[in-house]
Amino acid sequence: METLTIKKEKPATKPTTQVSGSVAVLEAFLAEGVDTVFGYPGGAIMPIYDALYDYNDKLKHILVRHEQGAIHAAQGFARVSGRTGVVFATSGPGATNLVTGLADAMIDSTPVVCITGQVFAHLLGTDAFQETDVINITTPVTKWNYQVTDATEIPAVLAKAFYIAGSGRPGPVLIDITKNAQLQLFDYSGYQKCEHIRSYRPKPIVRKEYIQEAAKLINAAERPFVIFGQGVILGKAEKEFQKFIEKAGIPSAWTIMGMSAIPTDHPLGVGMLGMHGNYGPNVLTNECDVLIAVGMRFDDRVTGRLDKYAKQAKIIHLDIDPAEIDKNVKATVPVWGDCKETLPLLTELVDQKVYPQWLQLFKEYQQKEEDKVIKEELNPTTEIMTMGEVINTLNELTKGDAVIVTDVGQHQMVACRYAKYNKSKSNITSGGLGTMGYALPAAIGAAYGDPSRTTVAIIGDGGFQMTLQELGTIMQFKPKVKIIILNNQFLGMVRQWQQLFHEKRYSFVDITSPDFVQVAKGFGIPGKSISKREELKSSLQQMLEQDGSFLLEVMVGKENNVFPMVPQGRGVAECVLSREEI
Amino acid sequence: MTKQEYTITVYTENQIGLLNRIAIIFSRRKINIESLNTSPSEVDSVHRFTIVINETEDVVRKLCRQIEKQVEVLKAYYNTNDEIVWQELAMYKVPTEVIASAVKVERLLREHGAHTVVIRKDYTVFAVAGQREETDKLIKVLEPYRLIEFVRSARIAIIKASDGFHEKLKEFEYREPGEDAIENEFLNENEKVFSM
Structure with a gap:
């Protein structure tokens, strides 16, 4: 390939064997350490599936029930394992069904490589059966994509695909392979990993000048505040990050994607940022004097109204992606680079400090939140259960060791607010795209990503119905997924907004659900539905102790709202604790 | 910040689909591309896009990133x-x-620097290389004489301060690219950036 400019040290005498394009794909997987593939066969990818038949002992293939399930599973796998998730899908509808997952992986920087089958090269552009212009459809939602029409390209293209997906700021890559290329035999001389592409710079060079400037600002600060995102996890820099905040003594808050990078009970951890984050971190963003953003991208759900966001503060932004610097919030000191490299440099230069008064202020805000929101949520006086108490009871039982996979909506916010984590890569959720239906397939992938851990999927009654076909995958392959459906009989988050901002005009948020326990039973998955508090702990216990998957439906308050909230269009300091304050 | 005309010069690999990748960066943000040209560059195998848009500097900088x-x-x-x-x-x-x-x-055409491309019995084609105002002006001039067809190419541009791409490319080809390959404009504006 022209674009590969690595000087390949290819010995001219290297022995070659004749293999098909399909075999070259599978050999590439093995060379990249892939052991699990999520996929669904079809006409245009049949040669690859035919080759897969002989790789049964080396590659585990999980047959999902819908291609969206395959890519979400690959995402869950990648997020838990820190490795690249891999997907097979056929052409046309198989490929278009991946689009939601690609968009999700793109915005949440999840490394995924998707291989799609394509019609024969001579049929491209003829509206052949199951032909879709997959490359152009997926261009905006992939970090890179490429169509292979000649098998000889496969080893180099796949090497590039894995390199691009997993390096720098990770993301999804799609390789579309025409059927003739899958069938074509060619002289194969082995697989060589890609380590350099001249036009692609995964990591900007770290410039010491910036680190020095950043350290100067931090050392002079009186009320510094660290906010961090998934970059810490993706950069595998959890230790470096913890060392940094501990030496500098700076209160630190996580975004939803950064959650679990440090244990939730870390003494400097002050909670979650964002629309439904904690009160203190939101309000005090506008009172700090130096704001240190690490591996996060100032999403609008985090910043609220931009022109009222941290205007008083000097901003230090550490990010691996230069396009994120100054995109939403102007940085005083931009620190480009991989935070695994930049954080230790910064730690070296910052003074050992503590900010007892400043930290105390966070605690005071936390107390206000406890009094007005948390107490009632975790120990409700109502007869009907709240989502928060379910999460809280789960914490007691898992001790924060479980991988929690959430869907999107009220239950997601509640889970992320109250779940406890001891270990990184434990919070798997669709943060940027907000994909309902993400949790069930992602939990399947997560269970394969680290089978030694307990995987708990927390899903709403709405989101569960979007991808419940994946119960079939659980039935067949038996990943141990514990499913909790928090059923409030509404599309709760939309209902909350309709109540708060649309005069309670409940427009199509009243959703009817099937008997989830019966549905699960149909798939051979034991389950239980509870509505009484007395049953909660024992039922969760039963779910966790079950050898295999289990579905627990918990009926919760129909019209409970998630607070605190930074209403849309308001600044973070205008975070409210109750409906009355809006 | 006010909008003005910016010319974006992009050095790329020559790859199918890249035009689309670049174009959608603009269309996603509902920004109209005034003109777009692709051509070879001074470096063999490196392609060059020239894109003209009307935007504020802030937006253009983000687009380039x-x-x-x-x-x-x-x-x-x-x-x-x-x-x-x-x-x-x-x-x-x-x-x-x-x-x-x-x-x-004929005199008018000569005055506008036009040269004849084709002369046939029924029609003649003239070409003019120049800036927008000049080529526009000639339309006005020719309109009374039954202008049958008009077409204008995209803009091509040479950056006055550029030393070309040969040296830069070498840096990109190293596994650890040099500082030049990763220009950080903040560094050059040190005073403006670090307002302690």
Whole structure:
């Protein structure tokens, strides 16, 4: 390939064997350490599936029930394992069904490589059966994509695909392979990993000048505040990050994607940022004097109204992606680079400090939140259960060791607010795209990503119905997924907004659900539905102790709202604790 | 910040689909591309896009970052009109009989720097290389003489301050690219940036 400019040290005498394009794909997987593939066969990818038949002992293939399930599973796998998730899908509808997952992986920087089958090269552009212009459809939602029409390209293209997906700021890559290329035999001389592409710079060079400037600002600060995102996890820099905040003594808050990078009970951890984050971190963003953003991208759900966001503060932004610097919030000191490299440099230069008064202020805000929101949520006086108490009871039982996979909506916010984590890569959720239906397939992938851990999927009654076909995958392959459906009989988050901002005009948020326990039973998955508090702990216990998957439906308050909230269009300091304050 | 014309120069690999990747960076943000040209560059195997848009500097800078983020893009620059030398090519088709009968027309064309591309019995095609105002002006001039067809190319531009891409490319080819390959404009504006 022209674009590969690595000087390949290819010995001219290297022995070659004749293999098909399909075999070259599978050999590439093995060379990249892939052991699990999520996929669904079809006409245009049949040669690859035919080759897969002989790789049964080396590659585990999980047959999902819908291609969206395959890519979400690959995402869950990648997020838990820190490795690249891999997907097979056929052409046309198989490929278009991946689009939601690609968009999700793109915005949440999840490394995924998707291989799609394509019609024969001579049929491209003829509206052949199951032909879709997959490359152009997926261009905006992939970090890179490429169509292979000649098998000889496969080893180099796949090497590039894995390199691009997993390096720098990770993301999804799609390789579309025409059927003739899958069938074509060619002289194969082995697989060589890609380590350099001249036009692609995964990591900007770290410039010491910036680190020095950043350290100067931090050392002079009186009320510094660290906010961090998934970059810490993706950069595998959890230790470096913890060392940094501990030496500098700076209160630190996580975004939803950064959650679990440090244990939730870390003494400097002050909670979650964002629309439904904690009160203190939101309000005090506008009172700090130096704001240190690490591996996060100032999403609008985090910043609220931009022109009222941290205007008083000097901003230090550490990010691996230069396009994120100054995109939403102007940085005083931009620190480009991989935070695994930049954080230790910064730690070296910052003074050992503590900010007892400043930290105390966070605690005071936390107390206000406890009094007005948390107490009632975790120990409700109502007869009907709240989502928060379910999460809280789960914490007691898992001790924060479980991988929690959430869907999107009220239950997601509640889970992320109250779940406890001891270990990184434990919070798997669709943060940027907000994909309902993400949790069930992602939990399947997560269970394969680290089978030694307990995987708990927390899903709403709405989101569960979007991808419940994946119960079939659980039935067949038996990943141990514990499913909790928090059923409030509404599309709760939309209902909350309709109540708060649309005069309670409940427009199509009243959703009817099937008997989830019966549905699960149909798939051979034991389950239980509870509505009484007395049953909660024992039922969760039963779910966790079950050898295999289990579905627990918990009926919760129909019209409970998630607070605190930074209403849309308001600044973070205008975070409210109750409906009355809006 | 006010909008003005910016010329974005992008050095890329020559890869199918890259045009689309670059174009959607603009269309996603509902930004109209005034003109777009692709051509070879001074470096063998490196392609060059020249894109003209009307935007504020802040937006253009962000767009360039997004463009550079694409795997096959080597580098993107943006320049105002006074930082570049630029030209467009325009062609005009007029009936040959008019040219033949009105000597004035030929003189007009010469005054505008046009040269003849094709002369046929029925029509003649003239071409003019120049800036937008010049080629526009000639349309007005030719309109009374039955201008049959008009077309104008995209802008091509040379950056006045550029040393070309040969040296830069070498840096990109190293596994650990040099500092030049990763320009950080903040560093050059040190005083403006670090306002302690």
